[in-house]
Amino acid sequence: MPVGQLLVEGLAIGACYGLFATAVVIIYKTSEVVNFAQGEMAMFSSFVAFHILSVYQLPFWAAFVITMIFSILLGILIEYFFLRPAKHPSILGLIVITLGAEMFLMGLAGWKWGAEQKFFSLPLDPSLTYEPVKGMIINNWAIAVFAVTTCIMLLLYVFFKYTRLGVAMRATQQNKHAAKIMGIRTERVLSFAWGSSSLIGAIAGMFFASRATLDPAFMMEPFLRAFAAAVLGGLMSIPGVIIGGGLMGLIENFFGYYWPQWKPIIAFIVIILVLCLRPSGLFTKHFVKKV
């Protein structure tokens, strides 16, 4: 059993899940909605990058910057046009709205770009690999995933800890009405949360697309796994979510090595067991409701 290699691969895909799960959590923290359109928002942004690269032939960095701006706008617009107008919505109602947005985006992408798989690649030479320890080959893609995930973690940490907007976001998350009274424009906080979440999702989406192919349905499965990773990590703490993603990647790869047939569901079984013991995930204190 190639332990070292499985460790690398598990952590790499796990970091990807974790990165995407972070996007899910940012929205969940501010608006208590699990955004089912998250995957399709990332898919759509990746398609925009693909379109810029293949039709307008711009260099990658330009396409990347434009895509990032687009993804922020996409997140803000979806929140503004689809979620905000809903008056006194139930949580389930909001979830159905995000599902509607998912169908809309998937349909639009299918209409615009067709269903056939597209090639999407990051400017990383896939043939370059490093072998620091014998039996642990690390490729460029994994290094990029680790680097980007670490950067985003650090940025988010600094953001939530030290910036005014970050503190405002935490305040909104704890008590929306109190935050409003204290003069925080909670609508703006929501827009910001959706925009930044969409941005992080788009980056994760590009990682997934460059590992597989780009097609309108390609983010459905990663979204499920990211959602599961987020729940495993506790949905509230961002470092917890990253660890949750890493754990998922490792469980799937180590277990999948011996029983490949059960690889697709083993993570869910583990999560069910974990949640039976710790109902709010691994890294969140169980919140006891007051009556």
Place this chain on the structure above:
Amino acid sequence: MDMKRDYYEDIQLFKSNVVLFWSAVLLLALFTIPLYAPNYYIYLLNIIMVHVILAVGLNILVGSTGQISLGHAGFFAIGAYGTAFLMSMFQVPFVFAIFIAAFIAAFFGFILGLPALRLEGPYLAIVSLGFGLTIMHIIGGMDVFGGRMGIKVPPLDLGIKQLGISWVLKTDIQKYYLILIMTILLVVGARNILKTRVGRSFVAIRDSDIAAEVIGVNLTIYKTLAFAVSAFYAGIAGGLFGFVLGFFDPFTFNMILSVIFLVMVVVGGLGTIQGGILGAILITYLQYDFLKNIAEVPYLGALMVAISKQWFTTVGLENFSSMAIGLIMIGIIIFEPLGMFGVWIRMKKYWMTWPF
């Protein structure tokens, strides 16, 4: 609308003669549909009714008890596979087979209800989702159930083979009547459940589980019961669905189906019988028939093809219906948080107070 004076008035099936009259008209219409509706609609109606059963059952869980389930396709699968398997392997008569299968589904519902005692919201969602995926995967891994190849259902024989009675339903219309009768019974049953002590306990749990516990509702029993009842409905629906289809494989019961069931309930209206029915009808119709083959529609089709050629791709034009369904779902929730049930109430009020 009007005040109820005692419990018996509340549990009455028909509150007034007006309701009685319209119910009769509706039933009459339902029973005579095959006389004038074209044949190909009957199949769609069968699917719709199966979904109605499931949505009404899911609504007991989601709308009335306030739990969430993204795993109902799993119960649906248990019902379908259980019924087909019991009938073909053990020659169990249909009526018994479908109920045994539904009770197996209910048992699994009870099992899923156990973690639900401690979980809520997204945590419960992911557990139920994992449950649905696991069921699909386990069935797919078992060769008795045809594995991933799928299985063919036996002929729908209403008689009892052991006694030599045989009444095989072959056409969609014959199946329509069977499913219609089942649907009516189950819908009335669901309505009655909600009017009893059990139903009131469900609602109490939804509104505040701690308060419910304080006033003496046993959470363990009633939460798991809600799951079991809902799974029972899904099991029956699944058993019927198998016969509507004639052939199915595990992938038929995928995660997307679970999500669609949830959408039906929410779009229809949480916590009401009418909501489940309306939601199932609307969403199933949208999925199966709405804006399909848009290129063949006169005028509009040519316009859409032209638009596609200009800005999109013609090969992806079929995706237009998915976009439209997404927008309809969003629109309903934005403009009518109560869902289709809210629309229904508005129409009713408008009608009753007309012309004021």
Place this chain on the structure above:
Amino acid sequence: MKFRNKALFSFIAVLAVLSIASVTQAAPPVGFDDNEIRIGQWGPQTGPAAPWGSVARGSKLLFDIVNEEGGIHGRKIKYFIRDDMYNPAQTAAVVKELVERQGIFAFVGGVGSATGMAVKDYLAANKILWIGPAAADKDFAFPVDPYLFAVYPLYKDEGSILTKYIVDKLKMKKIGILYQNDAYGKDGLEGVKDRLATYKMSLVAEIPVEPTEKDLASQILRLKNSGAEAVLMYLTPTPAVIALKTAATVGFKPQWVSSNTLSDYPLMFKITGGLWEGVITGAFGEIPDSMNPLMVKYREAAKRLTPEERWGIFYSAGIVFADPIVEALKKVGRNLSTEAVMKALNSFKNYQTIGPKITWTEKQHQGTDSVLIQKCGPGASYITLQDWTTNDLATWKK
């Protein structure tokens, strides 16, 4: 009140019984008249399986060409494509709608095993022909369904032929397989195992893959550790891409061999970023840039009639599946009936256009078991390694 309820219900019950008794399913309209023959096909145009949708659109090209040339004995072909989203419940819905509302003479193609199985019996019961299912499910042709004529070579036969090639020509002893965990992959696996049994060999690794999986690292490492020299793939394009990309990054370089499902080299070459070069696949149609006169004709027509479509393998496979019905209709002449067309189809012997040679008899509706073996050369070019080969182990021929 109570009494009235009872009265009402008994009234309705009587009515129900009466209506059940009185309603009989009317026969569907016939599928042709003096001016047109109606032919249909289902296929996923939306949803996760939508890339296969080009099969249905490829058939449309053939019918458009036929109509341009004046139709068949004075009748034009009216062709319907229906989107079923790869969902058997929807397939049944669209097929019933077509048959009972429009009246369909025959179906061609139709992607998917489960989707086809959901309507197979319905079509047979309504005496509607179904030619060339775009899936090689062995339940389609065995036992013989008089109305169903299969073109697609069975995955099992193909697996057997490919394995023979690997063992005999490539002289490789250690063979692994990566198969999709469904009817498609399992049929292929069976064929591979049957062939290996004749050499008294066994697979060094057999690894199932879910069609939706996006991470195949552990599977690839397992293959690498098994020391497989050749890896057979029974996959759809996306998992195949992931497998190749992952293998490249962990330094695993076996001889990849794949079923004809992935024989669209330009597509595969592009979406793997060039990794597809050197992969050996089965194939059951002419290569896209073939100089076969029919191929040239279709290719030119495609450029003219459907410029937005990519001229790929799936698209031209749509033509392969639709060719036989056109040929049979031509043979039958003006005096059209389902029975006459069936008779014409049953007398097909080594009929070949741009696909394999097809032979159908009354007792045998699996048209062919031959595949080509090709290799992806530089720049997604096609190198033919082995001409049409039949499977000498095919049990169904005896």
